[in-house]
Amino acid sequence: MPESRLSTPLRAVLLAAGLLLSSQVLAIDPQDFESPAQEARYWALIEELRCLVCQNQNLADSDATLAKDLRDQVLEMMVAGQSNEQIKSxxxxxxxxxxxxxxxxxxxxxxxxxxxxxxxxxGGIALTFNLRRRRALPAQVLADPDQEELDRELAQLEAEREGKEQ
Amino acid sequence: MKLTLLLPLLAFVALGVLLKSGIGKDPTLVPSPLIAKPAPAFDLPLLADQEQRLTRDDLLGTRYLLNVWGSWCPACQVEHPYITELAEGGELPVYGLNWKDEAGEAKRWLDYFGNPYRANLYDPSGRTGIDFGVYGAPETFLIDADGTVLAKHVGPLDAQIFAETFAPLLTAEPES
Structure with missing residues (x-):
């Protein structure tokens, strides 16, 4: 028997992936599909149908026996030529x-x-209003700042602050 | 300005009211679309004698309860004494839909616990169950004499549930 060229960690990863995939596959009942297209359609359909027993699962994921019965029903109707709409209704x-x-x-x-x-x-309307208001405020005060005006504002602010601290 | 400051509080209160309204409701209950519609047609063998069949139309003219059960279903044992009491009361015939079961097991179950049913429909494939929108036993349907589904209860039936769900519909005279 030839030595494997795969490193041990890689082998471990492959084994884990294989195990994960196999459980995924085993959860599904083997079905005989007429064509890959039919299989794809079947999967897409049971993905968007809810299992009534475990209600946060779809028919594709659920292991409940009712889910299996409903999957069989879906496939049977597909084979009988019914459309997705007919099956859903x-x-x-x-x-x-x-x-x-x-x-x-x-x-x-x-x-x-x-x-x-x-x-x-x-939310968008509220945000727009808020942003507009905020943008309007500083634009008014600092419309055309010159040094004199800034000094005046600064002096006023400092006077206010001192007034508060006293 | 004052009003906008109150907005988060108002939103909070509104959310609180919305969430409060959901407390105590069973989110797993699925409302049946069959209520007030004709019961699905069925044609099934009887559990006791599979040579004989019973159809929906055979039961036209009778108002009855259709109780979905299986020998594998523990909750069906829970409601069994009450189902028996109802059947013995005699006002409302009780038919059984033996759902996704095996005939031998089902008969043993009835021998052991007693058979309150006027007749049992035998549905091992569960297809008639699917037609009735059954998603778990026990379920009980009240079907009017003209074949209309009047009400449905999911889960074990008891006197209180019967009084709330079915009794108000029984005061009306059966149609036809």
């Missing part, structure tokens, strides 16, 4: 929009879709 009809990680835009979800944008707008 099949699930939403049964489990509600909650099952969709990308919920449809409708009055009940306006807050979800446009809320962050509204907050950014409000």
């Amino acid at each position: 099949f699930l939403a009809d049964r489990y509600g929009d909650f099952v969709l990680y990308r919920p449809p835009v409708k009055p009940a979800t306006w807050g979800l879709w446009f809320g962050p944008l509204v907050l950014v707008l409000i």
